Structure formats: structure tokens, C-alpha cells
Amino acid sequence: MTEDLSFKNRVVVITGAGGGLGRVYALEFAKRGANVVVNDLGGSLGGQGHNARAADVVVAEIKDRFKIEAAANYDSVTDNAAGIVQTAIDRFGRVDVIINNAGILRDSSFAKMQDAAFESVVDVHLNGAYKLSKAAWPYFRRQNFGRVVNTCSPAGLYGNFGQANYSAAKMGLVGFSETLAKEGYKNNINVNCIVPLARSRMTESIIPPHILKNLAPEKIAPMVLYLCHESTKVTNSIFELAAGFYSQIRWERSSGQIFNPSPESFTAEAILDKWSSIVDYTDKPFNKVSHPIQLSDYNALIAKARQLPANSQGSGRIESL
Ligand code: NAI
Incomplete structure (x- = not known):
């Protein structure tokens, strides 16, 4: 029988964990014994506004269901990523895992795209992941352990109409992850990318209901947890995950001339x-x-x-x- 993958005594920071995929990860890590920092700005899909309720509700759910401590954080990954890591340190004394998951959408055709739409999307997805990783990195190096999961997208790998901003940010995360994986290797810091497709407020208005019903976010979480476990050696990789299908993506060079x-x-x-x-x-x-x-x-x-x-x-x- 396969051994249980426990996260007891591990501290996991998840951005954008007040809903959608992040919430499901938070619950699953907590169920397996981790102390989770549930970060969420609590804004709209386009990134406007803020509300502490999103993170608070998930923290309350964790405490209620699993009788384990979790901490809420309401900072934007763009403004105070260091503060998110500081919440982990102040409340639990360490940080072991970061899941860069927070995200917004501001879709429009490239012809019509405003600078603000391009910059804000890159800022949350790519710069936010950079800032949180930068804040956690010294702790990872000192303790010779760290796990990072960055959230890419099919739109990043393949492009998608109306998402030049989002695609650029998401593909930027692939290059970012590939370099961090190499730099982190000697300190047992694994860095991987996931390319999910799941039901959430991000997809419910664009994917038909009969497909959405197969896209439970609970089907994405197992790979995220696996990649973050201390026994997992996988790094420098990209995984596509949707509807219970799990696969690895890699670069392929033609035989060439x-x-x-x-x-x-x-x-x-x-x-x-x-x-x-x-x-x-x-x-x-x-x-x-x-x-x-x-x-x-x-x-x-x-x-x-x-x-x-x-x-x-x-x-x-x-x-x-
Ligand atoms: P979601 O909208 O339910 O979750 C995103 C969360 O991030 C929200 O709770 C939001 O309040 C939070 N957030 C936004 N800006 C923030 C900021 N500056 N600081 C902190 N929190 C912030 O959407 P979903 O689907 O759960 O998305 C999670 C991640 O997965 C995103 O990075 C998204 O781009 C990515 N993704 C999702 C796919 C899907 O099929 N649902 C497909 C490909 C990628």
C-alpha cells in the first residue's frame, strides 16, 4: 500500500486561496496536517476592490473541518508579497511551500487592449509570483527545503484570442520556473508549473455547463500536493491537469537541418x-x-x-x- 503523503509540520502559503482552485488546495493541505496561510485580496475577476471575507471563510472552514490552525492574509501579491510570507513566519515560524495561484483576467483583443489591462495582468500573475518567491527564497535556502508551484495556463502555452496579456504572463512563469528550478536544485528547492483547467469563476462564463461539470478543482489538487511533498524529487517540469487527466509537457526539437x-x-x-x-x-x-x-x-x-x-x-x- 502506498504511503500517505503527510504535510504535518509544514507551512504552506497559497495566494488567491479564498476561492476556486486555491481554496481546494488549502483544504487538502490542511487535511494532511499543514498549517496554511490563506492569502486572498478578495477582489473581482478583473482585480478591482478587496474584501477580507474570501480568506476568512476558507480559514474558518479549515479550522472547523480539520481542527488545525490556518492564517488569513489579505495583501495583494503585487503590493506586499513579503507581508504574505511574514504572516507565515509570524504565525507558524517557517515557510515550506508556496503556491503562486492568485490571478485576474482582463481579456480583450490585442487591437483593443489598453496598457492598463496588459500591465495589471502581468503584474498579478508574473510579478506577483516573482515577489512572493523572492520573499520565500532566503528561508528555503537556509532550511535546504522549499517547494514552489507556479500556475500557468493553456492560454500561456498555446495562446488564446483576447488573452495576449494573460498568455504573456503565464508563459513568463514557465521561463521563471525553469530558472528557479536550476538555481534551487542544490538547496532541495523544487519548482514546477501546472497548467490546469477547472471550474471556477474564471471559467464558468466561458465553458459550457456540460463540460464544466467534469472540471472539478478537486481533480487538480492531487498533483499540486504531490509536487510539494518532501519525498517528491520532481522539478523543472510542466504538468497539464484537467478533468482527471494528468500529463507532463516538454519541449521538443525537430530533427532539424x-x-x-x-x-x-x-x-x-x-x-x-x-x-x-x-x-x-x-x-x-x-x-x-x-x-x-x-x-x-x-x-x-x-x-x-x-x-x-x-x-x-x-x-x-x-x-x-
Ligand atoms: P479564481 O478567480 O476563483 O481565483 C483567483 C483568486 O485570486 C481569487 O480568489 C482572487 O480574489 C485572487 N486574487 C486576484 N488578484 C489577487 C492579488 N493581487 N493578490 C491576492 N489574491 C488575488 O480563479 P481560479 O480559476 O481558481 O484561478 C486560480 C489560478 O489558476 C489563476 O492563476 C488562474 O489564472 C489559473 N488558471 C485557472 C484555470 C481554470 O481553468 N480555472 C485555467 C488556467 C489557469
């Missing part, structure tokens, strides 16, 4: 000529499709091209033009 490294090779016409090879995702004898995860995987590519003799003849993917 190496041109003979002579100045005459590097022309737009050569690209046109070899286009189908450049975008070919099948393995070839000398060039395999690959899945890069770090900068050295990129550097290896350059080294490979540079090592070719000036007039290499086409052996599979190596072309002399």
Missing part, C-alpha cells in the same frame, strides 16, 4: 529549399528528435554544427548546399 557551415549556405533560399527538413519531427540516422531541458542542450547543438567539416556531404540531415 544542419547546413554546411560555409557563408554561401546561409541564405533565405536555402531555408526555403530545406524547410520540410527544418520542421521535421521524425528521427533521422544522424539527427534525432530531442527534448532539451537546459542551456547545455542548446550549446550542444551549436557545437554539433561547428564540428562539421566545411564540405560535409549530406548524410541524412547534413546538407552541403
Whole structure:
């Protein structure tokens, strides 16, 4: 029988935990023994206004159902992320896990998008995650333990009409996470991204009810908890989660085309000529499709091209033009 994943004596900070996905995470962590800081500004979907009630209700629910201490925090991740971490320190003496989950939407077509809509969305999702991570990082390093989950979106990975602001912020979180994962590795700080799809006020007006009924946020929480457990070594990864489907996303590099490294090779016409090879995702004898995860995987590519003799003849993917 698989061992229970307990969070006893762990302190978990969840932003935007007054509703939607964040609330479900908060309940699940508390059920498994964690002290949770329930942060929520309590504003509208567009980020206007504030209300302490959202966080207070979740804290009351945790105390009532699981008889464990939880703390409310009402700061905006954009204005006082350090204060959110300070709540964890003041109330529970440590911070072990941060879930960057707070979010707003201010959709409009790119042609009509105002600067304020772009900047405020990037500010909450990307800058907010940066600020909270920055505040927690020194504690993680000192205790040689930390877990970070950043919340990306399908709109970030693939783009979506009306969401240039949101897509930019969410994809920004992927690059942010990939670097923090590398920097945190030696201190046992794991950093991962999730790409959820779930029923919440964010989706209930855009996804039809018959699909929404399958998108319980409770189906997202198990992966978030797994990624944050002390026994989990997974880092530097992106997971798609929806309706009970769990999968990992990774980068894929085509088998590609190496041109003979002579100045005459590097022309737009050569690209046109070899286009189908450049975008070919099948393995070839000398060039395999690959899945890069770090900068050295990129550097290896350059080294490979540079090592070719000036007039290499086409052996599979190596072309002399
Ligand atoms: P939600 O609107 O129910 O939850 C977001 C929470 O963040 C709200 O309670 C809100 O008050 C809080 N919040 C907003 N701005 C804040 C700020 N500046 N400081 C602190 N709290 C703030 O929406 P949902 O769906 O639960 O979203 C959670 C996260 O998941 C968001 O980052 C969202 O972009 C992301 N996401 C959700 C998807 C879904 O299908 N529901 C799909 C992809 C991503």
C-alpha cells in the first residue's frame, strides 16, 4: 500500500486561496496536517476592490473541518508579497511551500487592449509570483527545503484570442520556473508549473455547463500536493491537469537541418529549399528528435554544427548546399 503523503509540520502559503482552485488546495493541505496561510485580496475577476471575507471563510472552514490552525492574509501579491510570507513566519515560524495561484483576467483583443489591462495582468500573475518567491527564497535556502508551484495556463502555452496579456504572463512563469528550478536544485528547492483547467469563476462564463461539470478543482489538487511533498524529487517540469487527466509537457526539437557551415549556405533560399527538413519531427540516422531541458542542450547543438567539416556531404540531415 502506498504511503500517505503527510504535510504535518509544514507551512504552506497559497495566494488567491479564498476561492476556486486555491481554496481546494488549502483544504487538502490542511487535511494532511499543514498549517496554511490563506492569502486572498478578495477582489473581482478583473482585480478591482478587496474584501477580507474570501480568506476568512476558507480559514474558518479549515479550522472547523480539520481542527488545525490556518492564517488569513489579505495583501495583494503585487503590493506586499513579503507581508504574505511574514504572516507565515509570524504565525507558524517557517515557510515550506508556496503556491503562486492568485490571478485576474482582463481579456480583450490585442487591437483593443489598453496598457492598463496588459500591465495589471502581468503584474498579478508574473510579478506577483516573482515577489512572493523572492520573499520565500532566503528561508528555503537556509532550511535546504522549499517547494514552489507556479500556475500557468493553456492560454500561456498555446495562446488564446483576447488573452495576449494573460498568455504573456503565464508563459513568463514557465521561463521563471525553469530558472528557479536550476538555481534551487542544490538547496532541495523544487519548482514546477501546472497548467490546469477547472471550474471556477474564471471559467464558468466561458465553458459550457456540460463540460464544466467534469472540471472539478478537486481533480487538480492531487498533483499540486504531490509536487510539494518532501519525498517528491520532481522539478523543472510542466504538468497539464484537467478533468482527471494528468500529463507532463516538454519541449521538443525537430530533427532539424544542419547546413554546411560555409557563408554561401546561409541564405533565405536555402531555408526555403530545406524547410520540410527544418520542421521535421521524425528521427533521422544522424539527427534525432530531442527534448532539451537546459542551456547545455542548446550549446550542444551549436557545437554539433561547428564540428562539421566545411564540405560535409549530406548524410541524412547534413546538407552541403
Ligand atoms: P479564481 O478567480 O476563483 O481565483 C483567483 C483568486 O485570486 C481569487 O480568489 C482572487 O480574489 C485572487 N486574487 C486576484 N488578484 C489577487 C492579488 N493581487 N493578490 C491576492 N489574491 C488575488 O480563479 P481560479 O480559476 O481558481 O484561478 C486560480 C489560478 O489558476 C489563476 O492563476 C488562474 O489564472 C489559473 N488558471 C485557472 C484555470 C481554470 O481553468 N480555472 C485555467 C488556467 C489557469
